[in-house]
Amino acid sequence: MKSSSKASYDYVPVPAFEDNYIWVMADGQSAVVVDPGDAAPVEKWLREHGVKLFAILLTHHHADHVGGVASLLRTFSHADPIPVYGPAAESIPVVTHPLEGGDVVKLAPPFGDFKVLDVPGHTRGHIAYVQDVGGDDLPHVFCGDTLFASGCGRLFEGTPVQMLASLDSLAALPDDTQVHCAHEYTLSNIRFALACEPANLDLQAWDVRARGLREQGKPTLPTSIAHEKRVNPFLRADQAAVREHVLASASAQGVALAAAGSAGDRLGVFAAMREWKNTFR
């Protein structure tokens, strides 16, 4: 799948497991692979396209994101060792270049620089990579399990305060930033988003478009920051309609709003919304 970017290479979501995407950036000769939880689909893609594995970027330690690295290194190790970038704050044995927020990964052209953002919440040390392509090309971010299309990651190791700050730092990226998430969760996220904000016309239109894409077997990604600001309830905890529906559901289900701070504020709404999503069917 070609992205709308004018870059001289493609951003391809290689499906893995049930609903993971392993993003492959390839220029026809070499590829940078993000979060290869499974080696087999990546290996197949690289072989089919005759592309050499150049570098691996990891966002967090979960097995569905790192499980394929060792096998890929064994299969594709050549004269130059393949660098594996990942969060310094998490224990991932295959990482050769540990990173923290503010670091910049400098890869050879055409891949360019990747600015590292600390985005804790889903896991304690989760990072995102903001690709600075320069020129007229669209900016890109690889955000793992932090921001999803119309949703956000579960809080396995972090707090609502951390996750909200992480989402804020992603939302502060330029509006046209292409958002490369690591899972195809869009349709179920939209169902929840509509429960939070039933009258959101952008969301209703997105629901129709996303269903159409999935019926054709196409990914709903990448999304963009501008789009997420319109349709993602986790970026819209300050909206009156979102607050109203989240608080009504929380009180109906006895979700502990007190633990989330004062019930009406943005953080309280966000925390209650994240809790509600965990049990929403």
Ligand code: ZN
């Ligand atoms: Zn994860």
Ligand code: FE
């Ligand atoms: Fe995951």
